[in-house]
Structure formats: structure tokens, C-alpha cells
Amino acid sequence: MQQIDAYNEPQLIRSSLAAVINEAELFKQQRGRLPVLMEVCGSHTMAFARSGIKQALKNHVTLIAGPGCPVCVTDQSSIDAMIQLAEMPNSIICTFGDMMRVPGSKQSLMDAKTNGCDVRVIYSPIDSIKIAQENPDKEVILLGIGFETTIPLLALAVREAERKSVDNFSIWMTTKLVKPVLEKLVDSQKLLLDGFLLPGHVSVILGEKHFRFLKEFHLSGVISGFEPVQLLSGIHRLLTLSREQKADVINDYTYVVKENGNTAAKAMMNHYLEYHDEDWRGIGKISNSGLVLKSSYSKYDAKKKFEVVQNQPRKTKCRCGEVIQGLITPEECSLFDKACTPNRPIGPCMVSTEGTCAAHYQYMREG
Amino acid sequence: MQQIDAYNEPQLIRSSLAAVINEAELFKQQRGRLPVLMEVCGSHTMAFARSGIKQALKNHVTLIAGPGCPVCVTDQSSIDAMIQLAEMPNSIICTFGDMMRVPGSKQSLMDAKTNGCDVRVIYSPIDSIKIAQENPDKEVILLGIGFETTIPLLALAVREAERKSVDNFSIWMTTKLVKPVLEKLVDSQKLLLDGFLLPGHVSVILGEKHFRFLKEFHLSGVISGFEPVQLLSGIHRLLTLSREQKADVINDYTYVVKENGNTAAKAMMNHYLEYHDEDWRGIGKISNSGLVLKSSYSKYDAKKKFEVVQNQPRKTKCRCGEVIQGLITPEECSLFDKACTPNRPIGPCMVSTEGTCAAHYQYMREG
Amino acid sequence: MVQRISLAHGEGGELTHQLIQEVFMSAFSSKKEIQHDSAVFPIEGKRIAVTTDSYVVQPIFFPGGNIGKLAITGTVNDLAVCCAVPKMITAGFILEEGFALSDLNKIVHSMAEEAKAANVKIVAGDTKVVEKGSADGIFINTTGIGAISEQVCSPAIKKGDCVVVSGTIGDHGIAILSARNQLGLLTDVQSDCASLHSLIQSLLEQVDGIRLMRDPTRGGLATSLVELCEDFQFSVELEEDLIPIRREVTGACNILGFDPLYLANEGKVVIVCDSTNKDKVIEIMQNHKYGEEAKVIGKVISVNDSNGKLYSRTQIGTTRRIHRLNGMILPRIC
Amino acid sequence: MVQRISLAHGEGGELTHQLIQEVFMSAFSSKKEIQHDSAVFPIEGKRIAVTTDSYVVQPIFFPGGNIGKLAITGTVNDLAVCCAVPKMITAGFILEEGFALSDLNKIVHSMAEEAKAANVKIVAGDTKVVEKGSADGIFINTTGIGAISEQVCSPAIKKGDCVVVSGTIGDHGIAILSARNQLGLLTDVQSDCASLHSLIQSLLEQVDGIRLMRDPTRGGLATSLVELCEDFQFSVELEEDLIPIRREVTGACNILGFDPLYLANEGKVVIVCDSTNKDKVIEIMQNHKYGEEAKVIGKVISVNDSNGKLYSRTQIGTTRRIHRLNGMILPRIC
Amino acid sequence: MCVGVPAKIIELEEERALVDVLGSKMYVGIIFVPNVMIGDFVLLHAGQAMSIIEESFAEESLKEWRDILNAAD
């Protein structure tokens, strides 16, 4: 792994940073404004902040955090539904740790647990099958969130339930796909954008090819890793393309991302799942923007297995939807750092440490 | 209740004691030995000890504690069976507090509880029906012990289960009847006896008449209450009858004991229960000496509802059987106050505070 | 077979005694200290008393108090009976996930109030939260530190010394039992839960000849006296008729087959004192709100008795021995 | 809606802080004392330090120790970081019905051994037993009493002072997590659980200019430093690259998405000291078996800062603020 | 053999009664004492009234016993 560790060398980071700033200056001279880039993935947002790059670039490149955080885009009504399911006396809810503190209309899954519901944090979706086997008298329901990196693991859990004849297991699917939301973003044209830093781990599954559609919109994208030098390299490439007025999609994370992605994982998704018009928190419904279980697997589909009254979620002043579309910065939300803090988040962008609002709160609010 | 409280007046107790000692002296003069009386009921044993009467009479009347303690006569195999039932994952065992520490072959119900079984102490048999209703997924099994005072309450619990359609309730019946064991005692003729102090509360149900059979054996009996003066009055009457060479049965507890006992309670027993050859701990099987559920109520009969492998209970050197038949005193048991103490009882007579061995340990061992 | 901790190990009787002897004292090799109400030791040249207790009472709110009040009074009393003036208390909370914040507030305020009344400062705290189902709502540990009074007991016990109890026994035990609402018992009995430092301080200041004191909590009056007799090598004869017991407590005991001598108290002190001062002791106690029903209940019948015992004198003049609580207090039908 | 205690209230971070502020400090009106490692107060003219903690760790036996050892080291350390020489400890046990006596024996012997090593006496004890299901095996409260050393910290913090940590961080957190066997993590990491009194005493005796010390337990190094900064009004800049972290701990954190700065430690001390003495501090630490990997990890960048903060310097020379632990440490997939 | 305590009926319902034992109270079954009335004392065992206490009989037998004692003097 020395090759990868090298992406973290202080000396290399510093010279990379200098190169990026240099490129950004050229851009600015050419266009009379700062370049505007969107990192689609929340882990990129976090890495920018943690590494100090965001801070170092603040007068050189405008970085906008995009909609690539599963926590931030999960609709309130899904949390409300999970809480309803959690409140059933014989249910066990399994969730990734990330979702525990996401506020629904009235409470989060953490609150539900505090109030006595059996809510368990798992690391791997497969673990929920084990929990179902160990609790044959209970209904185990997995909150199935995630983008394309995680979705194959949800399909795999269904396969596992099938193979092991586990009948007390189901998934509440509320997954998200990257391409539809990017299309919506660029389509809306509200946004001035000079390129996308594309999500490295989603690309592992989808492949470089998947993002070539950006060129049709005359936009560039660079698939990037998460180490400081990779981030800087990605930005540098986007700035160069932009300055050269080229629209291209570059794979700058070749050691894990292939042209066609992971075909085994894609096959697994295709086998169990089909397209669905998914609700995105703060953005609304986007057609074919999520995957749900095919009807032949509806015995594993919590939405079909249980009757959940899905009410209209309570309205708040949270502007997460705009934040993750890059339309406003968190500081423009009137609740930011007032009613809404990482400790008592109003919107999901404040929950995950990689949520844009949380990142701003943690790293940008001061010094 | 002043009338009853009067039976506890210190002055009256002292003069009663004097009268008894006087009568005992006359007996001794006449026969050249101390009179020998058996108090059938363990509560009488306890009351003799607590009140100091036993101590005060020790050179005047030999008092033998009889088989009237449900704890002492419950066979080891019933405890073993209850522990097997307790170890079933979905069972709840209900028991009177008295039975918690009675040793089975390997452990007591208290041990089973300590080891994780759900064993609950109830005050009234009816309470176990409530527990069954509150735990529909569990099998609630009541350890049905007792003499005729308690047996009607067990029948009543079955009636309650029937009326409330509670199907997850059953009784492990191991009840005992006074008359058969007394018959066995007097029949064996191992015992020199000048009369019985008859159990007051059993007589409430059975009535005075029930004990008249003693006269056929040329033995006297006095039905007595539990206050010091009542105990002394009872002994006095037995000594007088004995000195006068009369065999009679006297009801000295008329304010609660009627000639025919409590007919409602007897009817309840008759309705649900039938005779059975019962095993008495340390004594063995005595025909028709217990009551069990009639076969028409076998759905409430734990012995029929569950399969329990009843092994031969482990042999110990415990001589409880002889103790409660008055054949030996506890001090003659080699385990008394050595391996066997109230804290780690070997035999049941050491468990109940009214067990003969426990009473000897607590009150007689010293001072 | 694996030996396991049973509920009886926690009832303050014979098994608790064994556990302390066989597990704790043997490992910590700290002799007697560990089993007393408070340990007394020199620190920087001063004599300090320290006591620790965890409170796990159920229900946490009961007639006459709550777990928080109890956590203060219990520890104040353990110091007071060792002739220490309570100075500071630490409080460690173990909370079950889901515990209502409003209940915590009530409890904490009771503690603050009771601490203020006892003139003791709560100086250090700790809070742990455990998963739902891993604790029963709230457990509180309090550790008390006190300074040994100028006036202390003079434990030269003499034959003929009196045994005094400051009031009715068994109130706490019956109040908790009926608050538990399990056996169907309905009583108006309130827990006696109270801080006795001022009562005890008055005694120490105003009367000579106070030999020993103890607060008869778990295991009841009987167990406490048995332990005093064993630890200080003297024998006592009680006059059971003299022991103050509330009528309802007797009633409840009659119904359930309990012996009130083994029921827990949380606001009573039992004292051994010189018989010449007994009237003064009774007078001081009876003038104090927590000692109104104080009574002489027995006397010391022998001293230097390597095997000190507790006896009770019966109505007809014989005696019977009283042992420490055996097993648990359970309702009996026979 | 009823407000309830959540697990996050017990994680040592933001919610614990709030609970202490809003519930305990407001009721006990004991200002700062209650949230420090130890409370220091005069008793009979001497300065005494007192600390209390309950131990509820699961599993109770883990690589590197057990709940009993932890209950002693944790309390010894809380005294030691307050410049107190640990003198005596009380131990309160809450046992669940059914707890194996053999386990209790092992735990109690660990306590005895660790207490002996730390030269502290266990002076008072208490045992309560609760019903099966009302506790999770065993909980231990220890309360420690110490005498303030002749050598104490001189908390006149100056700009440029150094922040030193005595060794690798996060070991206890990862050891416990992998011992729990829930998330599939397999490591050889041992808990660092150790008594630091001798290490700390050596420092106090041999170096001047030790300003402050704290043991970064629940909430981790980050939370401890944030609290020091707030309480003593200064700001610190860490060099994250310098913080010693075991390779496996980093690996485990990478897998599960944890930040090692928030993981619990049970045998580490973080020190603020005069920069002129830092080499001596490091030397003394590195010569002690519990300080072999001591490192300077940051410096004080401002003092008299009514709003003291913790920052971290990134590899490219910018800084980011570090807050106390928020919520709970949970595995993340994103 | 069987704990039995005198308890006073203070409230009467169809199948149960509230009894008082020296001030402590409890709801108990009365199916075995069909003719019980408020104010009666009953013998209480394990939650059921097993018998109505006839106080006059108590008085009578006490008197009888005192006579015996006096005769013995």
C-alpha cells in the first residue's frame, strides 16, 4: 500500500496544493471569477475539511458539497415509517450507525431506542440476517439506505435471507442513484458549475463509463480518491479542463475504478431490484432515482409486508435540499448554528459528520 | 377481636402454664413417665417455640412435631420435576414463598431462579392466573402444595382458569391430606402417644367430625388455635383426657371450626379433585393421601400437560421422614447443625421456619 | 455446579455475611472495616470516617421518600452511627437508557434537599448510562466522608447496659412492599427514611455512656443486633413486647407470615447505653422528631462473650435465641 | 414528549456535559467540582481529594484487564491527575442475581492486586443484589480519597506551553469493541488500563512547570482537551500527525469510520507543561513502563481565552476546530 | 400448617371483600364464606376468607377455660 500511502505525503500535498492554486489563478485571470466545483460525495466533503484543503483553497476555488450523503437525502417520511415499525412490539430495526440520529418528523431512531424500541446498529447488512435467525419470534427490518456502493450489499442481504430461508427479515428500501440526481442538478441550470469531482466509491460499482453522460451537458467530471493528493489532483484536472474549455470525464482513481465498474455487483442489483421514483429529502421526487425490490421479492419488502401510515412529514425551515444542490451555503439557513447544531440537528445535513452543514459547523464555523 | 387477643394475656398465659404443669405432674405420678403429645401442625410447633412454651414444658411434657408442614412432606421428586419445568424456556413457575428453598436432588427453586429460570413467589394461588393472563406466550405452572386448608384455593385457581379461559395455566398437584397420614402413624404403632393436638386451620375446612376416627384407635385429639393460651388449653385437655383414660376428640377452637367444617370449600375440592396415592417425603407412598385434578380437568394438570422425566431422587442421610413421624428428634440426625443448617438445608424440615429441624435449630439448640 | 449470586446474598442476612467474609474480606484483607457502617482511619493525622452504599430500591418513588432521599439519609446515618459528623458525599448514578429526565430531576432535587438538611456537601459525581434492560431505571451509589466527633461512643459495654431503639421498626420494609403492589397489600405505612445525624449528635453531646449505635437497615433489627453482639462480644436479651411496632406493620406481617424483626428500617437507630443514663437517652430521643417512639427494648446480659448472642425473652420468662436473617423475606402460607 | 436519558448521555461528550450542567450542577449547586476528576476540599485543615466513578464496562473481562482492575485504576488515575496521592478506596458492588461467584472472585482479586500495586487501601464496601435482568452482571462503584501531594501542578498556563500525551490513544476503546464481538472486528489490541499514580508522582517530583493533567477516558483525548481548554481558558493546537496511535487502532478506525481522538483510554494521561521542561517530561515518561510512547502532541496558542478552544493543525498548515464528542461513537458506512 | 389471620370485612363486593388486619388492608376472596357481612371477622389464608370468626364463641371458650383454671387453683 505504499503507493497509496504516498498520496498522503506532506511534501507532495504541499506542492499539489501550490499547483492547484496556480491553476486556479490562471482560471481566475481567464474568467474573472473563482472556479466553482461540486464534490458530489459527502466523503469528499469531509476529506476536504479534515485535510485542511477546503480552508487552504477558500480564496481560490469555490467547493460546493453535493447530494452524495445518504443521510442527507433520506426523506423524513422514511424515518417516520421506520419509527412506526420500531414501535411494533415484536420488531427489531437494523440500521447503519449513520442513520441513528437523523430526525424524522418527531424523533430519530436514537430517540426511538431511548424510548424503548429495539433498534440495533449494524456494520454490514448481512448482520441483520444473523439477527433475524437469532430472533425467530421477531420481525427484523433493515433500513436500506445508500447509493450504488451500498445497494449491492442490500441485494446480497436479500439473497442471504432467501438462501437461508429467513422469513422474518425484510428491508425498507430507500436507496438513491447518483446519475438521476446529477441530471436533475445540471438540468435545473440554477447552478453555475465548472465541473464535478465524481464519487470514487460509487464509481467502483458503476464504472467510469457511467458518468460520460456529463459530456452531453458540456460538463467535466473527474473520478477521484479520498487522499489529500488525490483530491488536489482531481481539482487540478477539473480546472485544467475548464480552463481549456474541454468537457471530459476522467478516471483519476484507476486502481479501484474500472471502465465498466463491478459487473458482479451490478448483476446482483439487477437480479433483485428495479427502478423506482424516489423521494429525495428537500428536493422531491426524481423519476427512476432509486432502486426497490422487484415484486417477485416482495416478501422481503417491508413496505409491502407491513402497513405503515405514511403521513406528510412535518415542515421545518431546514434548507438541506438547497444546501445539497449547492444553491445555498449552510450559513444562509436561518437555523444554522442556532436551532440546528450537531447535537440537536434539525436537518440531516447536520447529522452525519460528512453532512454539509455538520462539516461547516465542525470545521468552518471558526478558525 | 378483644376476645381473641385475650388468649395472649401474659397473666393468663402464666396461670395456664401452671395448670398444665400441674396436670402433667399428676400424669407423671400416675404413669411414671412424661406425657407424650404430638402437635400435628407445623404452625403449632412454631408457636410452641416462639412463645417459649416448648422450653417451659421441656421437663413436663414431651412434644413431638408431626407431619403437618407442607414443606417438610413434599417429595424431592416434585421439586426436581418443578425445576425441570422451570428450565423450559417458556415457563413461569409460581410457588408459595415457603417452597423456594426446599432442596430437590440437586437444587431448590431458589437455585433455579438464581440460575436464570423464571420462578415467582405468589401470595395467593389466584395470582398465578393473573400472571398467566399477563404472559400469554408463557406456560405458567403453579406448584400446588398444601393440606386441606390450602387445597380449596388450588381448586379455586382451576375454576378461575376455566372461567377466564386461561389455557396457559396448569398445576403440579402434590397436596397432602391429614387423616391418611395420621392413620398411618397410629397404625404403625412405633409410637407411644398420649394424644394429638389437632391442626386448627385444617379443621376449619374439615370440621371436628373428621377427626372422630381417632377414637377408634383409642386416642384423643384436641383441635386448637395458635395463641399461647389456646396451646396450653389444648395440652391441658389432652392431659386430662389421658389421665382420665378417656379417648375423645374435642373442638377447642370453636370460634372458627364447625362440626362439619366449611362445606363450600369441601364442595370446591370435590368438584375438581379426586383421591390419589401420594408420596410423602421420607415416609413413602400412602394410599389416597393426596388430591389431584380429575381427568376431566387434565388440561390444567401439569403432570399430564408436560413430559417430565421423574428420576429416582438422590439419596441423602436426611432423616426427615422419621422426624416428622416423631420417631427421632432432629438432634438424632447425624447431619443436624453440621451439614444441615437453615442456611444450607439438606432436608425440608430445616427449610421452613416451622420445620421441626429448623425449629430445633432456631430455638432449642441453645438457651 | 457453578455457584451463583442469589437475591439472598443481598438481603443483609446470613448469606451477605458469608459473601463479605469469604469473598471481600479475604481478598481485600481489610479485616472488620469492610463490614461496618463506616471505616474509620487516620488521614493526614485526622480521624476520618468513610462509608459507601449503593441504592437499588424498587419502586424508586415510595411513600415517605425516593431513592435519592434514601441515598443521602442512608449514608448520613452510616456516618452518624460511627460518631462521625457527615461532611461530604459523592454520588454515582447508573441510569438505564430511557429513564425519564423528569424523574432524574426529582430524585436529584430530593438529594440536594436532604443533603442541605443534613449539612453535607455533595462534592463529586458520576453518571453512567447503560443499555435498556441492563439496569432497573436508576441505581445510586453514595459515599460519605465524615469527621469523627469530639464526643464519641465509649464502647466499654457492661452487663446491665440498655438496648434502645429510636422508634417503630419495619416501616420501610412494609412501605416498600406495599408500594411494589405485588402481593396485594394495601397500607398507609410510610418509609421511615430520615437522616439521624442531629438526633445522634444530640445524644453524643448531652449524655455520657452511649456505648454503640447502629442503623438497623437491611436484615432488620434482629440482624443488626446479632452483628453487634458478635462484633463486640456481648449478649443481649430483648423484651419483644417492648419493641415499638406500628399496628399496620404487625397486621401486614401477620397476613404475609413475616417477622418484623427482619424488616428493613431507614430512619432508626439502635443504641446500647449505660442503664443509668437510659432515661436521659429516651428523653432526648423522644424530644426529637425522629425519636418520638423511642423505647428501651432489652439489656446486655453478658460481656466478653467470644460468641455474643441475641436472645428474646418470651412472655412466660423463657428465652429463645434470635439469629440473623436467613435467606430472604418471602411471604409464607404456612 | 417525555425527555429520556439516552446512551449518548453516558458517552462523556456533549450530552454528558449538558446533563451535568443542567441537572446535577443546578441541583447540587456545587459549581465546577462535580465535573472534575476529583473534588478537592479541606477537611479538618488538610486538603483532601475525592472522586467517584461507577464502572459498567461490557464485557467485564477484556484483553488487558477486567471491570475490577478498571475500577481501581480509573479512580487511582482520577486522584493522581489532581495531584493527590491515592490513600483509600471504597467499593460498592451491584450484582445481578445469577452472577457467577467465580467471576466475582476473579474481579475482587484483581481489585485487591491493583490496589496493592497502587498502595491504596480498600476501606469500605457494599454489596447489593438485584433481580435477574435488572443489571448487567456486575457494576462497581469506587470512590477514592487522596491526600494532595506536596508537589502540585502550577496551573499558570503560558502561551507556548506543550501538550504531552503519555502514549498511544484509543487502545481501550478498540479493545473493548473487539472484545464485544459484535461488529466482527478482530484485533490483538489490549486495553491500556493501568494505574498512573507512580508515573504522575515521578513527574511532579522531578519536573517543574507541570500545569495540568487529565486522564482522557470516556469521550477520548479530544473531549478531555476541549474540557481543559474551556475550564482553564486557553486554546490548544494539536499536531495530529504527532499523536501516537497504534497501527491496529488506526486500522480498526478506518474500517468502522471512527475517529481515534474520541476513543476511550484507561491508562493515559495528557499533560500541559512548560515548554522548557518538555524534554525532561518526555524522558521521565519514556523511562516509565506506562509512558514509553509519550509524545509532545501540541501547544498552547493562547491563554486567558474566556472561550478556550481546541484546534488541530492539518498537514498543509491550516487549522480546524475540534469539538467534544457529539452523540455516540457508532460505526459508519458513509 | 397454614397461616391464618383474623381479618375484618370493611367493604363487600360480589366476589371479593376488602379486609383490614390491624390497619393493613387487602382484597380477599369470599367464595368460601357466602354469608359474610361487613363488620364480620374472617380467618384469612392465602388471599381467601376461609371461615367467619364467631367472636361470641371465642368469649365463651375463654370463659370456659378460665373456669377450668380457677377450678385447678
Next chain:
Amino acid sequence: MCVGVPAKIIELEEERALVDVLGSKMYVGIIFVPNVMIGDFVLLHAGQAMSIIEESFAEESLKEWRDILNAAD
């Protein structure tokens, strides 16, 4: 978006592998990387290996990046 960490395969079973991440280990699923071999590094996400890491590619693209940087100087 998704935590992904490089993990080295140190034991291989039919459906799972033991991986090492800086000394910490874990059993992970390998269904998505059917050709994985002992000694390979994989990208680990939520308990599954999602991709085999081609170290030579990493080296190459690092070299490429260094070239760009040098050109920029």
C-alpha cells in the same frame, strides 16, 4: 458517500476472506470480487470487498501526477 478502506486478503475461504487493515482483522464477503487472491488488497465497504486494488495503477497514476506537478514548476 461510502467508507472504503484498503484491506489485505490474508486467508481465503469459499465465500469470505480474512482481511487485515493495518493489523486489525475482519472476515469479509468476497462475492463481488470473484477472482481475488491471497495477498491482494481490496476496497472494503460495510463488510464486503467491492474491488481489487491494482497497486501498479496507483503507482502509475502517482507517477503521472508527479509529472504534471514537475511540469507546473
